[in-house]
Amino acid sequence: MLKKTKSGTRRRFKKTDINSFIFFLVFAVVIWIFVQFSKQYNEVINIPVQYVNIPPDIMLADDNPRILKLRMEKTGFKIAWYSLFPPTLNVDVSRAAEQDGKLLYFIDENRSDIISQLDIDFDDSRFVKDVLAINFQQKKEKKLKVIPRVEIEFAVGYSAREALQTEPDSVVVSGPDGLLDTLSVLYTEKLSLSKVKSDVSGTVKIDTSGMRGLTLYRPSINYEVEVEKFTEGSVRVPIELINVPEDLNVVIFPKETLLFFQVNLQDYSKVSPSDFRVVANFDGLQKDQDFLIPEIVQKPDFTANLRINEKKIQFIIKK
Structure with missing residues (x-):
């Protein structure tokens, strides 16, 4: 019985010692990381570049830089943050100056805009290049x-x-x-x-x-x-036969047709049958065709969607 009690106590102490060791090890690592990241470092960070406000008369080349290298003298925490989540710099192309066939974006001249975007201090941060050269093609x-x-x-x-x-x-x-x-x-x-x-x-x-x-x-x-309420109306219009050879006597039937139209309510009273002209063109007769097709050749400008009740006009040639 005594041996079992001693054995159980030894195991409990052993387990407690391991837990304590792990706790102090993790604690020491955390303290070490905090101390190391609190120190000042001088590192180069890649800042993504995006070109904005491109003038409409130019086109940027595909080989333009997509990153700018920024040298930072900051704490390890700040540098780690910028390394993991680098902010994008929007380069305003309209502020670049054309020189020797390139657009030159001067970092120093655009310092205030860059600071507002990246939240950096130029006293302890500086771009590796002072000028960003942008290749372009004139459109x-x-x-x-x-x-x-x-x-x-x-x-x-x-x-x-x-x-x-x-x-x-x-x-x-x-x-x-x-x-x-x-x-x-x-x-x-x-x-x-x-x-x-x-x-x-x-x-x-x-x-x-x-x-x-x-x-x-x-x-x-x-x-x-402009949209207006329209109404449908109809008028009876005579059919005019045209282009009949002088040596032929052609009779058509019917001699008039009902013509349907749409018109604005305000203009309905202006419509008169004499405003329309419907013709049957004998010259357009095809071989072996025994009918004529009526066409509307005149109408008031304020009417729309016209259609003729008679689709075919029969005719006979008298000798």
Whole structure:
């Protein structure tokens, strides 16, 4: 019994000694790390670079520096933080000066902007290079027409008073020669509007997908369309037969047709049958064709969506 008690006590003491050793070892390591990281060090840190505010008439080369080396004399904690989580420096290209075919970004001249971004003190931190040289290529300019891709579905009884209006109708772009030579027009992004019953306006972006290196001096255009409530009306209009050879006597039937149209309610009273002209062109008759197709060749400007009730006009040739 006594032997078992002594053996259990020895094991407990042994276990306690190991735990104590581990505790003091970890504590000593923590103290050592804290002391070491509290010391001043002089190290070089890589700072990522991002180019911003690039003038639209130039294109930066792909081989431009993506990091700047910053020599820091800081505590180990500060240097470790900057090494693990380096802040990105936004280089404002518009502040660079052109010289010998390069853009030169002078560190000292942009000190205040750099300090605000990196939260550093130039008394104990200094970039290895005083000047960042930026390679670039001058772009060429071209004015291109912009075609809108705006689809409007009107509510029942509504329609556009006039066609969709855009402003501006053209924009100036810049880019490499090889790209500009392939472009004659630009298109907007697709925009769909449904159940429209009032005036609409807005902006729509110009689609530049797949056009790497193209810069727009204006990224979007304005559009507007006036919407009004329309009503449908109809008039009976005589059919005029034209281009009949002098030696033929051609009779058509019917001799008039019902013509349907849409018009703004305010303009409905202005519509008169004499404002319309429907013709059947005998000269357009195809071989073995026994009918004529009527066409609307005259209408009031304020009418829309015209359609003729008679799709085919029968005829006979009298001798």
